[in-house]
Amino acid sequence: MPCTTLLVGKKASYDGSTIIARNEDSPGGVFTPKKLQVIHPADQPRHYRSVLSHVEIDLPEKAMRYTSVPDAIPKDGIWAEAGVNEKNVAMSATETLTTNERVLGADPLVELQPAKGKPGEEGYVAEVPGGIGEEDMVTLVLPYISSAREGVLLLGSYLEKYGTYEMNGIAFSDTDEIWWLETVGGHHWIAARVPDDCYVVMPNQLGIDAFDLDDALGEGRDFLCSADLAEWMDANHLDLTLDYHVDEDGMLFADAADEDAVVAGTSVHRVFNPRDAFGSHSDADHVYNTPRAWSIHRFLSPHLGWVTQDAQLEDPNSAWRPEDDDIPWCLTPERKVTVEDVKYALSLHYQGTPYDPYGAAGTPATRGSYRPIGINRNGQLAVIQLRPYAPEASRAVQWMAFGSNAFNALVPLFANVERVPEYLANTTATVTTESFYWANRIAAALADPHFNACAPHIERYQEAVGGRGHNLVAKADKALSESDAPAHETLEAANDEICQMLREKTDELLNNVLLTSSLGMKNAFARSDG
Known part of the structure; x- marks a missing residue:
């Protein structure tokens, strides 16, 4: 589903909170009504069956209460999207991601295969369920985790066992950490801890641009992944790194190989670019995805160099254009980021550029050339702020907005409650x-x-x-x-x-x-x- 995600580490936020935020956008030509709910343990399923993929999963007996932002018309399933559980652990799922043919060939997506014929008839083939997807993930994971890291590991175990029928990015947070997980093919996944002093922008495109494979398969301090990721990558020639060089910390990076730089006793780690290995750089990305990352970075880090697509530069490496494939996954902001900054960023429609559909700059062609963040199809925005200085009972504030972000307002609600007001919970058709x-x-x-x-x-x-x-x-x-x-x-x-x-x-x-x-x-x- 089209979405835009913004994550803010605790040292990058204005008050020391971790903040995870995401627009849930409907597909083109569709508007999906949303509501806010509290799900109590008694209402949590013990045996789960996906509406879209028909996968069936037995869930633990003990579940925690949590907030949820489901579809108001559940014809396609729950689609819980975002919430906080009673241990102040938050989850946002999912950001639909792009991939490439090599990944899909190496680990095909696990799609529902409908039955052919009827039982007892000659040639009958039974249905084969698909994997899990956006419809399912919050419901399967959030009621059972006590930390952001636990969320990564639990969801990762489901992905390895049941697979997925789509590429997705999922955010987890607690008061100390934010983790970002990206699915890779049908059963593989990677996850990175968001640096505390950084923010992350995710616009429907596989985003992590540096991954320490040895840390992920070893200590797991800042990276985690599926257990066989290295062997699978090597067997399918997925690492596109030309060569490696060793930096002063003993980390192997792509560029100017110098094998002699590896000295005895140096701790060497394999660091590759997942965006190159698992992602895409298509023409569609340059219209639909990368301009959104450019737009948010331009707002939060304005002096790093962000120019329009047709800008004439003496040094083409001195600034980023909206269609550049190397726009960073995370950056340190130029000042601390507020909740209002998050709302504004996730409402952007290229103000101050030739691409603003409401602006006077540019031409009719440029004003409609890129997909806005604040689009007519925004369904809901959940901004989950976990405040480390607040009492545990009031630590989690789930800020909510519904409808197109260019025209709505963000309202704070305490998440550690038994019910939410009807005004947000009563959405119907x-x-x-x-x-x-x-x-x-x-x-x-x-x-x-x-x-x-x-x-x-x-x-x-x-x-x-x-x-x-x-x-x-x-x-x-x-x-x-x-x-x-x-x-x-x-x-x-x-x-x-x-x-x-x-x-x-x-x-x-x-x-x-x-x-x-x-x-x-x-x-x-x-x-x-x-």
């Missing part, structure tokens, strides 16, 4: 302003044709919801420290107050954009009756 999801979809559709006229309403709405949200989170933190009531009751009351504010501000936005859009209708006429 029926369009209604009683639902936060549908209210945002309506506002976006009204505002889009009159973008410049409605932009002030949107900006005031986003600022008001965000500002009051921060204020009410701080108020709840204080109330929790002073109350003898069960923590979940205090936090549920806070969520209710936050959502009451949210609904008032969203109704106000709807009133404003409806009036402005109505005044801008094509059948308007300046003269009144009389």
Whole structure:
């Protein structure tokens, strides 16, 4: 499913939190209504059957409570997407990734093979289930893990046993670490720990660009992978490294080989580029994927050198263009990253460039040339902030937005609760302003044709919801420290107050954009009756 992910390490964030965030976007021509729920252990399946792949898995008896952002219309399965469990471990799944023919040939995806004929008939062939996918992963993993690393290892074990029918990237976080896992073919996977002082951008393209294979198969300090990855890669000629050189830390990297540099006693590690080995650099990537990474990096690290595609440079290596294949997986930001930065980054539509569909720069061709991050098909955005300084009960804040990010607001909700407010949980197939999801979809559709006229309403709405949200989170933190009531009751009351504010501000936005859009209708006429 089309998505964009942004991960922020604890030393790169403004308050020491780990932050994992992802837009869940519907496919072209489809809009998938979403809602927020709390899943209790009694509601967690013990025997799981995937709707899409028909794979069946027995799950552990003991499950933890967790938040979930499932499809409101479950015809294709649960699609839980993002959440936090009661041990303050978060998961976001998944970012659909690209791959290449060599990987698919070496380890084919595990796809459902429907039955042929009927039982008892000559030539009958029984159904063969497929592997696991985005529909399944949060439900299979999040209720059973106590750390981000445990999440990687549990999901990795499922991938090795059952396989997958699609290439995906999955984020796990706790208060100390963020891990990013990428599936490779049908049964293989790699995972990297996000450096604490960095942020990571993932735009539907296999992203990890340096992988220490020896660490992954040994100590597993910063990298993990499926057990046979090295042998599988070598057997299928997947490592595209031309040659290796040894740096001062004894790490082998691609470039200018110098085997004499390996001296006795040096610890040598094999480091390769998974993006070259397992990923893609297609024409479609250059229109759909890499420009999104370029856009977010341009916002969070503006002085590193980010130029438009047609920029004339004396040194072509002095800056990155939107279609460059070597845009980094992770960078240290130029300043600490806030929740508002994450929301803005995941709402970008190439503001200030010739590629902005709402802008005046460029030409009609350039303004539609690249796929925006803030697109009409955004279904939900979950920004999960794990605050190490907060009490354990209120440590996890799950910020949520529904609908197109260019027009919506991000609202904070405490995750360690027994229920969430109806305004976010009551989404159905029926369009209604009683639902936060549908209210945002309506506002976006009204505002889009009159973008410049409605932009002030949107900006005031986003600022008001965000500002009051921060204020009410701080108020709840204080109330929790002073109350003898069960923590979940205090936090549920806070969520209710936050959502009451949210609904008032969203109704106000709807009133404003409806009036402005109505005044801008094509059948308007300046003269009144009389």
